[in-house]
Amino acid sequence: MKILKTTLIALSLAVIPVSASVVNVNTIIENLVDAVISWKSETIDVGQIPQGTPKTIKFEFTNATAKPVLVTNVKAACGCTATDYSKEPIAPGKTGYVNAIYNAANAGAFTKSVTVTTSDSDAPKKLTFKGTVVAK
Incomplete structure (x- = not known):
């Protein structure tokens, strides 16, 4: 059970930076599309x-x-x-x-x-x- 909790915490920490970078990329794309x-x-x-x-x-x-x-x-x-x-x-x-x-x-x-x-x-x-x- 301890291994499962540790794995879930590690996965959560790994996903947070990825989702943050996706939001930044989407924001950049939206700004580029609007800036014409x-x-x-x-x-x-x-x-x-x-x-x-x-x-x-x-x-x-x-x-x-x-x-x-x-x-x-x-x-x-x-x-x-x-x-x-x-x-x-x-x-x-x-x-x-x-x-x-x-x-x-x-x-x-x-x-x-x-x-x-x-x-x-x-x-x-x-x-x-x-x-x-x-x-x-």
Whole structure:
């Protein structure tokens, strides 16, 4: 019985540091996941727009990191879309934007995208917008 108690105490002491390190690793992972820019929406449906009237689609984001974030590159998937974006660094907790300006030249349904690269991540973010151009 004494051996069993000693073994249980030894196992308990061995498990405590392991469970403490698991909690620390989980906390670190949660902090890393939270510490990125947060997009208000990654896909926007603009509905119906008149043909020949350019439409500006605004994608907004919040800097949830602890340091300023800079939009380093924005690339439209096609020549029918121009882009504009926040040029200044976005301070922690502040918002920035990426605009896609769609020319709406051709009638019909469309789905387009812009790819955004920021200083907080090496992985670019693909933002999508869709809708229908209605002929005049």
